Amino acid sequence: MLIPAVRSAGTHSASFPLKGGDPLLGKAHITWGIAAALAATLPSTPEGCVISVIGGAAGGILCDIEVRSAKRDRDALTSRIIVLALAAIALIADSAFHLGLKDLLISDHAARAASGLLVIVLVCVKGRFSDHRSFTHSLLYAFLLAFGAWQILPQLGCAVGAGCLSHLFLDLLNKKSIRLFYPLKKALCLRLFYADRLANRVCTWLGLAGDILLLSWCLSSYWH
Numbered sequence: 001m002l003i004p005a006v007r008s009a010g011t012h013s014a015s016f017p018l019k020g021g022d023p024l025l026g027k028a029h030i031t032w033g034i035a036a037a038l039a040a041t042l043p044s045t046p047e048g049c050v051i052s053v054i055g056g057a058a059g060g061i062l063c064d065i066e067v068r069s070a071k072r073d074r075d076a077l078t079s080r081i082i083v084l085a086l087a088a089i090a091l092i093a094d095s096a097f098h099l100g101l102k103d104l105l106i107s108d109h110a111a112r113a114a115s116g117l118l119v120i121v122l123v124c125v126k127g128r129f130s131d132h133r134s135f136t137h138s139l140l141y142a143f144l145l146a147f148g149a150w151q152i153l154p155q156l157g158c159a160v161g162a163g164c165l166s167h168l169f170l171d172l173l174n175k176k177s178i179r180l181f182y183p184l185k186k187a188l189c190l191r192l193f194y195a196d197r198l199a200n201r202v203c204t205w206l207g208l209a210g211d212i213l214l215l216s217w218c219l220s221s222y223w224h
Contacts, residue, residue, distance in 0.1 A: 025200050026061055026079025031207025032170060033060020033163030038214040040162035041155055049218055050090045052159045053211075055149060057083045059163020062145060063136050063171075065127045116151025123148065137168060138182030170203060 037056025043049045061079045123144045127136040135141055142164035150157025171178050175194055177187035193199040 025204075026064065026082070028200055028203040028207060029060040029064070029167050029170065030057045030079060030082060031060075031204055031211055032166040033057050035207050035210035035214055036060075036162040036166035037159035038211070038218060041158050043155070043218050045222055046093075046219070048155065049215060050093070051153065051155050053215075054083070054087055054090055055156045055159025056163040056166075057086055059142075059145065059160040059165075060167050062124065062127075062160075063141065063164055063167040065124055066130050066132055066136050113152045116148045119148030119151065120145060133171070133176065133178045133187070135179070135182050137171060137178035138180055139168070140182055142168065174199070 034053050034056040037052040037059065038049070041048070041052045043052050061083060064079070123141065127141060130136055142161055145164055146157045146161030148157075149160040168178065168180060172180065172188065173190050173192045175189060175191045177189040179185070179187045
């Protein structure tokens with residue numbers, strides 16, 4: 001049963017009671033974001049897998065772009081470094097093995113890609129200055145990010161959207177509410193576990209196992 005977090009009328013959004021355990025940490029969201037993106041896009045080539053991995057990892061952490069506590073800032077920074085490292089590795093692999101990523105990203109639709117990037121930037125700026133687990137933890141936020149990424153590359157849009165949805169799913173399970181249907185004020189959670197404890201480690205390892213299995217399955221036909 002979903003447990004609503006009640007908010008009294010006239011209360012300022014900064015005092016919105018999203019109380020409970022800490023949210024899942026970035027590594028869990030990255031691994032689940034990648035797994036969700038791979039499952040949603042089912043790429044069959046190395047370049048397709050790279051796009052899904054980068055998009056899923058990015059979508060998995062962009063929902064926490066607004067975190068401002070010292071502990072969460074450190075985790076968020078680590079998560080962003082991991083995603084940037086994955087992107088750098090992808091660019092190096094593209095140059096070394098001629099995967100064709102640049103050909104996919106640099107096309108005749110430069111104006112559409114630029115507009116998509118602008119949408120992502122504007123949505124992230126809005127999210128950065130929103131209350132935690134409000135706009136950035138909503139279906140609206142996930143849709144807007146996926147739409148912007150879709151303008152750059154359709155597969156990237158699917159991957160980013162899947163990564164965001166995996167983040168919302170995991171955060172919905174723990175004991176801190178999210179405003180899933182923002183701008184509606186009601187917040188929801190299933191209150192199944194405290195996310196900063198054993199559940200965080202279990203989710204991280206389950207996500208990593210899913211990543212390995214899905215990557216192996218997606219590439220099995222390519223290598224054969």
